Amino acid sequence: MNLNQGPSPKPAYGLIRAHTFAAFAGLVLSALFGLAVSIKFHAPGFLGGHAWDTWGRLRYDHTQGILYAWLGNAFIAFLYYAAPFLTGKSITSNRLGWITFWLWNVVAVLGGWSLVLAGSSQPLEWAEFPLIIAAVIELCFFLLILQFGLPFWKCGASELYVSGWYLLGGLTFTFFAYPVGNLLPHILPGAMGAAFSGLWIHDAVGVFITPMATAIFYFVIPAVTKKPIYSHFYSMIGFWLLFLVYPLNGIHHYVYSALPMSAQHASEVASIYQGIDVIIVVTNLLLSIGLATEGAVARDIPLRFVWTSIVLYLIVSIQGATEAVMAFNSFTHFTDFVIGHSHLAMIGFASFAAMGGLAHLWQRLPGVRFNRRAMAWSYWLLVTGLALMVLDLTGAGLVQASLWQQHLPWIESVRASQPYWVFRSVDGFLLLAGFVLYGISFFTGELNRPADIVVVHPDPRTPSERPAGMWIATAYGATFGAGLLFFVVSFLALGVYPAIRLHERMVRTTPPGAQLVLTAQERHGQEIYGRDGCAYCHTEQVRFTPADEWRFGHPTQAWETQGEFPQMWGTRRIGPDLARESGKRPVDWQLAHLYNPRYVVPDSMMPGYRWLFRGDANKPSQDALDVVAYLNTLGRPALQAETTHAGTASLIDARFIASPPQLTNDLEEGRAVYMANCSGCHGADGRANTPGGRSLRPVAFNLAGFRLPPSTVWQALQHGVPGTAMPAWNELPGAEFKAVADYVLSMSSTPELRADEQRASTQTLLLAGQRVFDTHCVRCHGETGGGDGPEAGRYLPRPANFHEIQLSYPGAARVIHDGVPGSGMPAWPLLTPAETQAVTYFMRSFYQGPALPAQPVPAASSATMEEMQ
């Protein structure tokens, strides 16, 4: 054997143990964050609805925790174990290791988690920790390169074992790529920033997690089987292809967007290449296990984790490559299908690899406990939980995709997803139990032998190899050089090139005078929107797909995004896209929705943001007003341009405006549709006496108190009611549309006065009512009650036309006494009950709609004209 002289290097036991324990803590806490996020899908008020525990902030901590607290620590622990075997050298410095440990765990992880919960974060996927924390993490990557790069440099080999290539490549490339996703979207606006953000989204998985996991595969398999891997040559082809094509995948998160189509196609092609690369890698790995062992996978539990991870790596990579194909992407993107894919990648591939690696080294660490039985149980719990979760999310994604393609209200997809989301939480508990049991297996069981790990100290150079002459001929030199080169290639191809093209396009297409810069108030609202994770449920990009254009309007153009720092295009839609939100809803609706979404959308699963209010939806803080101000900037430039250049053209697609429906008598179905969509504002009984209905300005219409003609109901459902929060419901399927219209018509109850209620004779009521009407009402409602008085034009919504609307006595009394807050109708509290009855009687006389049901004839009243006065 070709042995070096000198002391045999030893793994740094203390650092391995410290990072392993930190990894367990990170795994359990991150999984708890994830479980809370999952529960909030079907129980939005879970944990009480404070600022710190809102969905968005927990979601940020969940993914950042998985990346840094769990996987980061696990990979670093493995690096400390593997580096001496791969280089024949000790690490650079124990002290450096401890400095990195504390920086990584206390400053970056705990600091990052705390800051996110306190409201300091950035809405950039896989880069949610604030910039100050990002700087610390970048420093840690530099320290890790010092720690592990120097031993490779010292060993000076030109032919390094493949695990070493992956470890070096992963650290080097991540060091270069990390600032791209964190910093550039703050500097480059909208679409330009999105191109760079897309790079990091994929690099985090592709050049940090994947190389580390693959290094573990190639390390653990020969270490357990005591046999060489099938082909080192294939393994190196896989390595180089990975670093060439993985970074070029980035933009596949933004296909059908405003980014240059050539870059989108490139990411699509790179994704397919990636799939091919993974087939090569996995074939080589499975051959290494399958041909060289006799049941080792069944015997050795860490190897079982590794084997499962390899199989799932193949599945998730093929799935990812398929998702990047544009035709498939137009269907599944933004759905839970993608979330299923990401969980398969992060648990099935990355976490299983990390678990296999940690368990492998722990079995060999002197003086620690290892419980095989607990670990075997954790394996089955995790496999079961993961399989159920991925199947569940894949099913949910396909259902959502299918519903989004149909012309149905958005909320239908939320309703249809609820059972899947509940089931996901159940799966989440299984996974959490598996993680806890996995951790327990490191503290219980038999004590390992106290003997040191022996690193046989061969010369890293192969027997036939001459010492590398120049540094570039060494493995570390080649890896560093290639890492830099491939980073530059991806940076130029999918970052700089699209940015240049986008800049040219923006300059060419921006309409003169477009209001692109946000005011201080709007910018503050944008910051709140970003820190609370709104962009992780609501995308801000209408894609160039028929389904998007039908539902949301014109696709998002690059020039519109110039005011977005950072961009919040998003990669998931749980709620609808908001890129065209400007002017779509009145401010009061937005505020009521922000305070408690279920006030106005009964089946919404969005969390309420009550801390932005002073105890009531009508008492917003400046922060709430700023958020709504920001929402009204989304799509504003396009709206202005459209108004300027296309006159009165509307963003609403006119293709689906149909003729008035023939109403049905299916009141049961109508009630179901009403309860699902309308009861939040109008109330279950139609009296609009709900918190949501009362929060709106004008307050929601009392459907029970007024008889409307079918044409008015149809008009309101089809187009909404201008000047109110009533949206159009023309996305409802025809049968549901008709049923709910019919049900609404059936809700009104406007009977004549009973004899015992009537305060005066008919003649007296008419005369007194006319006098009140002429005094107080005629200026808006007009002399003939047609809603066309001289001041009617000042108000939106327009004053009521009593030829079409039949008043009920209780409904009119409520309106006269309270007014209609938010409309032109004031309160008339000084009118006596008798006057109120008289003016109602008078106004009812204008009604020209369908005849009322037979009513009891009023009896003679004892009231006199004098009493009425």
Added chain:
Amino acid sequence: MIAWLMGIITLILLIFILWRWRSRDARERFEQPKFQFLRSLGVTSQIHHPKSTTRNSQEKKHAKRNS
């Protein structure tokens, strides 16, 4: 355009790999690190002379054992 560039780069890499693969020495040298790694793990029984550890010979060995 970028997709074409990627295709061209891949083609160049493929030609380079095939060119290196033609050399027996290169093929043997490519496989050396896996044996070197086994040595560092303290495993010596599975390490053979380079000429008998090519891919083909491994396949024959596995086939024989599995038969």
